Amino acid sequence: MIIDLGKRDLITIEDLSNREIEAVFRVADQMAENMIEQFGVCRGKVMASLFFEPSTRTRLSFETAMNRLGGSVISVTDIGNTSLAKGESIADMARVVGRYADIIVIRHPWEGAAKVVADYAEVPVINAGDGGHQHPSQTLLDLYTLKKKWKTLKGLNVALLGDLKYGRTVHSLVFALARFGALMNFRQSPGVEMPSYVLRKLREYGLVLRKYPNVNDSGSESGSTPFDVIYVSPPNQARLPMETTDIDIQIKVRRGGHDIEVMKKVDALYVTRRQKERFKVEDGSDEIDKIYPVVDKKLLQEEKYRKAIVMHPLPRVGELAYEMDADPRSMYFKQAGFGVPVRMALLSLLLGAKSADMPERRQLSFVEKKEFLTYEMDTGVRCQNEKCVSVQETEKRYIKPKFEIVSTTPLTLRCTYCEQETPPEYLPSLYIASSKWHQGLVENKRYYKADSFMLGRIRPENLIIFGSGEDARRQGFKLGKRAV
Amino acid sequence: MIIDLGKRDLITIEDLSNREIEAVFRVADQMAENMIEQFGVCRGKVMASLFFEPSTRTRLSFETAMNRLGGSVISVTDIGNTSLAKGESIADMARVVGRYADIIVIRHPWEGAAKVVADYAEVPVINAGDGGHQHPSQTLLDLYTLKKKWKTLKGLNVALLGDLKYGRTVHSLVFALARFGALMNFRQSPGVEMPSYVLRKLREYGLVLRKYPNVNDSGSESGSTPFDVIYVSPPNQARLPMETTDIDIQIKVRRGGHDIEVMKKVDALYVTRRQKERFKVEDGSDEIDKIYPVVDKKLLQEEKYRKAIVMHPLPRVGELAYEMDADPRSMYFKQAGFGVPVRMALLSLLLGAKSADMPERRQLSFVEKKEFLTYEMDTGVRCQNEKCVSVQETEKRYIKPKFEIVSTTPLTLRCTYCEQETPPEYLPSLYIASSKWHQGLVENKRYYKADSFMLGRIRPENLIIFGSGEDARRQGFKLGKRAV
């Protein structure tokens, strides 16, 4: 079957099916094999490279990719030099640049910004990083690196360590690994743990998460600080193909004098630097620096890392020792180099200049994304993530809040822009009502506290959620007696 | 006849005749019709894109245009990163970059900077905005938008509102509209009125200006603040062609209880954002924000706006409501999109890669520019505009002041760089003499106050103007008795 990605966007890694990801890899292989022949594939096409946050690697590899395809690049590399500095909205910029260029690549500090660009531009949009949210093209090249080394992603054991909290490359990567049937192991250093919304989403996918607190790692010096490990495995391991017979996981945690093995064999160790620029004061920056993990020869002398490839999205700071550069397991520079063929593949596919003929076979995803009801009424509920694009001064003039109702016990909303959830402490400010009960009857327009038992009485599809009691009253509702 | 613009500059919109502007539109139509075929028209040519002020739209559309023609781009996007930061003059930069590139596009905060670049570079130069002065390529696409919609510019009724003081796009546009026989209506909000030098120049063109103060507009909320309207019409309406029979202007101003209609029918409403970055402290910024006009559905429900297209050079801030985006009259995104074909046309014409075969017919300009005597002696008179390129520390070492004598009642000089006039308060510092009277006779070298009756006795072509009495004495003149 022909995979044609023309006119598609890539905002989160979920925008591509497993087969489509494999189509990208197929084309990337062609690109890498004979790069010089690709010159002209995107002749006359223009890519807009809009980088509103520092970047070397991502921007330069996208621009190289477009150049190697024979296309042209227009670029913005500094927010201070653009009309955004004059107070222009992202939507306006998207509509204008979308009339100049044939494809837009955007990096922006606000989470959900790339989605807004895709919503308003008439051309394909690639998210090259939106705050701490996602960075899907990095995920593609991370997966490509794993695939090149191990031929398959199914059943691989991938250990992730470093900044799991603000590292957007990690957030994109784990969902993709899950879909391809890999097993994961999050080594969580204190203060930079995987965010709860990511863990919840992994559970929604049906994945099994097991947490082992206070693990002590022999190995590098920094290993002396205990950390928590979360082990993530596919919902039904029987569905894993035969070739991964060595997924024989024995949990081995040092506790009460006993050693339990956390992961018998690690196929890849994915390290990330601390995203200092995203840290908030309350994160206690200096404290974290001291206990941040370091990957060095000592850590990697453990038997389970004997064949593990070492990956890093780069740039590194101190978490990956220079002595590792000469180690044959180190793949991070090769991984960075894959950025060019993978992005050439991505650009040529989204521009419709290439398509891929893929074998007919069943879809390969090992997990299925759960669908939720969408809440779109503008009744005062707001995303509580201060970095979300939907709450910015210049953007809230036109962006209507939009959420998925991911839980009603307690009420939890996921912002469709930044994918972050409303925090529990927001719940007491919220009020609810039913759109059905009061039809035509003004006296039935009653509202209740969102954390009251009334939530269970309203069907999710009829739910109205108010940001405050005042929001409810402004719309003609009265406080219901039963629920105070 | 063949219109060949090869090697020409575009510094102000007056650099192109009406026929030449129509040639640009002719080529822009070809570009828009089949954009992909234009790749290669400027093969091997290099455009220097020098932006010393923030820009997204203009820079990216010029660069896109050059790329779509198959040419290359070198660019500077930040004054901090260039040798100008090392104290280099604009002239030196122009001479050097003019030896690298085949064409230069420049935006600069100093008024008249683009003219200096054109004076010193050996290649064509396009002014992409010089301070609050001009932005002629924007004017071309504004005119193109009007022409696309209404087929003609003759007799169109164009209302302009917003920041008429610092909005350079407006200053370029009004002269062009006048030349093509359009009628204009300036809705002047307090504090952002059209500068007097623009009004004077419109009068020089022979246009009729009528001012109606304190008009109240029904319509949008912001309309509650009264504003002045200046109505501008061609010198001889009889010269307007037949097809514009509906230019039946009835003036309707609310005054003394009577309503007078200011403009029966508006064909286009041209809105601009407040140019906050150009505002001076004494302009009283916050005050203006409160009364700044807002274009929204309410304003546009007036009958006269029924068919008006809404234009905006973008970026917008708050003066154009988001609700307008879905209104069929809104043209501003389409207008921005026209930037690419119009600039492709402009680049290919100035590079001599295209020419246009235009029908032979009489020139279409409805107004004629008045010619003035030029004053070029370096006798101490300086442009009083602190943003003029001619008074900058790095530039005054080589730029000689140069003025047009636009009036002698009282003496008023127009700087040939920034086109601003000497303000009345400068007059008392100036002194005059005649170059003719004293020929050979040292005792006749007398100077007089510039605001004295002696001004009338000296023929303009013999006039010497001193910046101060000291300047006069330094050149061997003595104070004349009669004129003290």
Added chain:
Amino acid sequence: MIIDLGKRDLITIEDLSNREIEAVFRVADQMAENMIEQFGVCRGKVMASLFFEPSTRTRLSFETAMNRLGGSVISVTDIGNTSLAKGESIADMARVVGRYADIIVIRHPWEGAAKVVADYAEVPVINAGDGGHQHPSQTLLDLYTLKKKWKTLKGLNVALLGDLKYGRTVHSLVFALARFGALMNFRQSPGVEMPSYVLRKLREYGLVLRKYPNVNDSGSESGSTPFDVIYVSPPNQARLPMETTDIDIQIKVRRGGHDIEVMKKVDALYVTRRQKERFKVEDGSDEIDKIYPVVDKKLLQEEKYRKAIVMHPLPRVGELAYEMDADPRSMYFKQAGFGVPVRMALLSLLLGAKSADMPERRQLSFVEKKEFLTYEMDTGVRCQNEKCVSVQETEKRYIKPKFEIVSTTPLTLRCTYCEQETPPEYLPSLYIASSKWHQGLVENKRYYKADSFMLGRIRPENLIIFGSGEDARRQGFKLGKRAV
């Protein structure tokens, strides 16, 4: 013989032999002759243009050169926008960008930075200026300008004035001029004299340096401040070819009432601006401004300058009067324009897209570089130049100090990165030992003060140099009695 420079780096001008430099000129001539035909020579190739310091001229001319060859450019123009701002090392950046691009052009404020890039990137690297160290492509176009004018470089009289201390273009140029047999004359204004490490290196080449202090120049006003002149001539003037018969140097210095002519005839006057951005507080900036030389018509009216061409790497500030622009001797804008063909030649040669067939003849260098022992042990000695790449926080994690032992009377080490020498005041902190004496005998592991007579007893190839007594003791050495 075919000169093939494919895969070579250009970090200092010494990386190219005289014949190779002439090959660059040969190809530059072809480029200049028919520029439009070169489009396509580097088709499909990508140049990375990494500018971590302000630049217009150099960056734009390299980018123009690549564009005119039909290649593409990816560029970084601001350190604030890159991963270097995240604490990434230059080596990591080099390894990554070297996997994207086919050639790297780098400007960086740290001296020796380009060498590090070349050490780590797998593609050719061109140094476009590393701090105050070198700028060899500027030297190529300076030499090309001289050659175009005078047909030969042999025996030319070149006077250099301006900032000889921080002007990196001057430091690259003088070695090249020496190699081609030119004579030089450094007009040293107080505070901006030629650094001692440059003078030493010139002496190593066997050149004869004669200093005439307190010379008074007739000529320009600024000439009233006396300055020192250093006259540099080839080791064996007899080796100079016949055509330069007019190198008949009479020294004429005003001293004790007598006038001595310093240089009978100047063929080129090379002026540089004050490198204010490199000045340190202790340099006393304002003081220097007052006495900085100015090249103007008055200075150039001296007979010896009658045919001298005036060169300047630009940008100029105040040291080159605008009145010179119209003078036929002024070559600086033409010189800047040569940047494009010379850099086209350089890029196409290093990319292996061009080669040059040069006549077989003896090598033309009039001087020979002296070879020194290299000291590479990491025993605590550090380069004392605070702008050297090897001592920067992010770089010293992986760069091992490396020196040439250029003298042992007293001990003087030249850093292989920045080429600066250890200053005399560093000597008392250094200690020495011999690697030979103590072989196998722990009790013989003695260390001595580096400025003691023991230095003469140790053969340079056996020398161990410690950064401090503590460094020596840490490595198991004891203080030798005799040398305290």
